[in-house]
Amino acid sequence: MPDEARAGELIGLEECTYEHNGVEYTADCGTLTVPENRSDPTTRLIALPVIRVIALEDHPAEPIFWFAGGPGNSNMSLPGLSGLIENHDMVMVGYRGRDGSVVLECPEMAQAIKGVGDNLLSAESTAHFGQGITDCAERLQAKGVDLDGYSIPEVVEDMEAARKAFSYDHVNLLSASYGTRVALIYAWMYPESLHRSVMVNVNPPGHFAWEPDVVDAQIRYDADLCKQDPECSSRTDDLAETIRNVSHNMPERWLLIPIDSGKVRFLTHFMLFNRGTSATVFDAYLAAEEGDPSGLALMSMAFDFMIPSVTTWGHWAAMGSLDYDPARNWIIEMDPPNSILGSPTSLMVGAATQQSGGWPVAPMPDAFREVQPTAVETLLVSGSIDYSTPSQAATEELQPALRNGEHIILSEFGHFNDVWGFQSEATRHMLATFFDSGEVDDSLFTYQQMDFHVGLGFPVIAKIGLAVALFAIGGLLALLRFILRRRKNQAA
Structure with a gap:
């Protein structure tokens, strides 16, 4: 310039x-x-x-x-x-x-969004994310950003x-x-x-924040579509109840792999935005209710690779946190006991705002709110x-x-x-x-029923990944054994 x-x-x-x-x-x-x-x-x-x-x-x-x-x-x-x-x-x-x-750019927030301990949505994790928001804002201001x-x-x-x-x-x-x-x-x-x-x-x-009753209503809508789908309906009588049961009774691990229930719930909401990824999420929950939580374990692990790099966090906070009133009790309101999933995304952001004061949102006329x-x-x-x-x-x-x-x-x-x-x-x-x-012509759209079929779902990917890892470990052990035997023979 x-x-x-x-x-x-x-x-x-x-x-x-x-x-x-x-x-x-x-x-x-x-x-x-x-x-x-x-x-x-x-x-x-x-x-x-x-x-x-x-x-x-x-x-x-x-x-x-x-x-x-x-x-x-x-x-x-x-x-x-x-x-x-x-x-x-x-x-x-x-x-x-x-x-x-x-x-x-806010690397502080990207790191803090990973949470602390074994639950992304715990008070300790949300406070940690709130501190990341504060630290980034203060650093940018110290650099001269207004x-x-x-x-x-x-x-x-x-x-x-x-x-x-x-x-x-x-x-x-x-x-x-x-x-x-x-x-x-x-x-x-x-x-x-x-x-x-x-x-x-x-x-x-007001709708940068998601309300639990609206999220639940969307899940019930999908549950009704599931009843119309032969493959989905054969696996559950009520998809909404399946999600509720798994969300409220999430296993702590699959084999030796820990499952962070907060990360799974957060990623669940994120992936429900589009119909292709939502089918993948539903498949993981259905498998978990059938006794196979491998897909949830993969979601828990995938969170740290997907979410920290998904956005420019400072821009997200500056523009998107204006609907998060620090006076609300986000921890209680976003996770009511009878909710199917709650609102995990708003819980994370709102609780962080409530605990730290949040991003110093720029002044804006009240009329625009x-x-x-x-x-x-x-x-x-x-x-x-x-x-x-x-x-x-x-x-x-x-x-x-x-x-x-x-x-x-x-x-x-x-x-x-x-x-x-x-x-x-x-x-x-x-x-x-x-x-x-100025005319609205939607005549070319045709109805296509929601497709719940998943070719390669998270449970399958998790098992393939585990098999590859075990094969690699087995190969390394075999190679190590070969090297040790060779050195032993050379020494003899």
Whole structure:
């Protein structure tokens, strides 16, 4: 970033190539300079990457700004272009704190999320994670990072600055999961800048936290689908009760391999977001009730390899912890005794916030913590088995506030990977039609019943892994025996 750069300036913009699925598209690449904290007149400038993929048509309609999910994920990769790039520029602006000159890396949190002792959800483990949050925030502040500048309204200001820099009169928004919260606040702050908005897997205010009764309702929904599936129903009379029994009576080990029940529960919730991984989880629980907890042991071990590296933790904390009120008793409320699974993710995060004070969340108007009415043309898209952003919240809380809105719920679709990739042609057609005309055409979607079949589930993988390990140990022992015998013969 040159010394003479000014706030809101798009510098170094030049032609580049954006590649997606092996196809190269003409694009512009540059850097947007923005204030780190717009409420501080003495603030420094930070730099954000910008990519604009050029529409294939000579006279395209309004551009589409993309807001990725997360928080903690980059905003510099589009999920797809076919059906949209023909008539719209596609614009990506890096998320502050994740992309660009300041990245809120938190190795303290990545290490602390592994927990201490034998239960990730114990008070000791959650306090340890809370201390990791505090340590990271203090280190970043000591390095000169103004954490008050890392909020969703500031992200919206970045997007609005990019719109002005490109001289667009109006823009469309395409958002997913966490990105829908950004799009929602954009519509409240700058409705005159927007043409249409599509929000996929919607996250209204308050829903970065998951409530146990909602998680349980989703499990019961899947349990009803299990009854309709010959393979699943042959293994259990009630999938919800199977999950409850295993969750509340989890074995401490499989053979000599310990099982951390907190890690299994946390990873269970995480993997239930999409239908492919949810089937794998259900298979592990069904096997455990049948007396084979090997799949749970593998989940317990896999946690330390999957979760610590799954996100940019500081960005996740800055943007995602705003719904975690430290005044709530998260330990009790997120793990009620009669719940099927509880809400292990919110228990971990909420208890850490409660015990340590949590991340110093940037100030944000109270109005943005509640749903506000908007006249922006909006299409909400949800999956009926989405544990991450359950459709009930969009239906009950957000849809009534949309003066020009419609909500499509796709049966037996989960989170964003399902909605975008499961019947991709139907998804692209619906989005393109809406952006181009304002009409909602979901006619290409067909019903596909939830498939509970798992080819190579966690129990099988665990046993294969154990066999390979034993074979390797046996081979090493045989080699050692051979070497010792050879040396003995040489000595003789």
